[in-house]
Amino acid sequence: MTEPMTLEREDGLAVLTIASPPLNLFDRAMFDALRRHAAALEADPPRGLLIRADGSVVSGGVDVHEFDGLSVEQGAELWRDLLRAVTTIERLPCPVVFAAHALTLTAAFELALGCDLIVAGRSAKFGLVETVVGLTPSMGGPQRIAERAGSGRARELVMTAELFDAETLERWNVVNRVWEDDEVDAQARALARRLADGPTRAHDATKQIVRAWCDDGLAGADSVVPAVSGALFGTEDLKNAVQGFLAKGPKHGTPAHGR
Template identity: 50%
Template structure:
C-alpha cells in the first residue's frame, strides 16, 4: 500500500518536502498516524536543513476519521487508551516543534483539526487566500490534543484561542493572518511556489543561527523572559565556533552584506 505521507528531497537535498497524500480528504487515521511518525523520524535522523509540509488534494485535511481513531475508544469508555493516544499526539507535535531547522507549512484549502495543529507546530505558516482553518474537536465532545490549543494561544492570545476552539468554527485565511495565526497570505495560484521558495531560502541560510533562534524562543515559551534572557548569551555565543559564522564574517569584510553562503555547520 502506498504511504499516505512521503518525504522527498528532490533537486535540493538541503530541503525535505513532506507531502500529505491520503485521498480523498486526507483524514487522520491509523495509517496516516503511523506514516506521520515515520516521516518525523526521517526528518530527525536525516537532518535536512529545512522542511516544507504540504498536502495534495482539494483540501489540506477534512479532519480525523472518527470511526477509525476515536469511536472504538469512546465505545469502551477507555480513559487509559484515550490518554495513551493523546500522549502520542502531543509528543508528535513536540517532535515537529523541536526540529533543529526551519519548518514551513503550506495551507492551500480547508485545514482542520490535526492538520492545523501540525501547522502550528511548524515555525511558519503560509496560506492561500482561499484557505480556511478550524479546530472542530468540540463537535464530537473532544478538545484538540496535539498541542494546537496552546500553540494557537501563543500566537493569538488565550481569548481568541478559546473562541476558536470552543466555537469549533471555521475561519478564513485573511482573518487568521489578521489575528497573527498565519504568517504570510498569498494568492491561491502562488502558494506552492512561494512556500517552496521561502523554505528553500531558509534551508540555504544560516541554519545553526536559525536553530539558536528557535532555542531562545522555546526557552521563552517554557520558562519566561528572564530565563530566556539568561540563556541567550550562551546559546548565541556558541555560534562563534561555527564555520558558517566565520565564513559569513569573512564574506562581509571582503564583499559586503548579503553575499555569504552557508553550509549549516
C-alpha cells in the same frame, strides 16, 4: 498500499506531503506515517522542512472511526503519541514551514501550529472543530493558538468550532503570510528553500531562544542566549559570513553550509 504521507529530500530541504485524497483524513495509517516520518527527521535532520498537501483540501480532519470505543487509557496514549510527533517536528534544529492551500481542519491544523511558519492561500480556511464529537483539540492546538494569538482567541477558535479564513488568522498572528491560492505551493517552496540555504545553525539558535521565552518568559530567554548564541562563533557559517561582510559589505553573498 499507497503511503498516506511521503517524505522527500533534495539538497538539504525535506518535503513532507500529506497525500491521501480526497480528504487527506488523519486515520491510523496517517498517524503511523506522521510518527514514522517525525522520527526519521529527528534522527537525520534536514536544513529545512516544508509540510504541504496534495489534493483539493489540506485535510478534512481526523477519521472519527479512530475515536470509536477508545477507553480513557487508550485515549490518553493516543494523545501522548501524537503530541510527541508534533513536538518532534517543532523541535527540529531547522526552519519548518507549513503550507495550507485550502481547508485545514483539526489534526492538520494542530500539526501546522507546531511549525515555525504557517503560510496559506487566500481562500484557505482553518478550524479546530473537535467539539462536534465531544472532544477538545489534543495535539497541541489550543496552547499553540494561545502562544500565537492569546488565550482569548484560543478559547474562541476551540469553543465556537467555527472556520476562520487565512486573512483573519494572519491578523491574529496565527498565519504568517497569505498568498493567492495558485501561488501558495511555489511561494512556500521558495521560502522553505531560502531558509534551508541560510545559516541553519543560527536559525536553530533563534528557535531555542524563542522556545525559552515561550517556556520561561523574558528572563528564561535571556538566560540561554550566552550559551546558544555564543556557540555560533564556532560555526563555519559565521566565520565565513563575517569575512565576506568585511570584504564585500552586507550583500556579500557568502553561501552558508549549515556548519
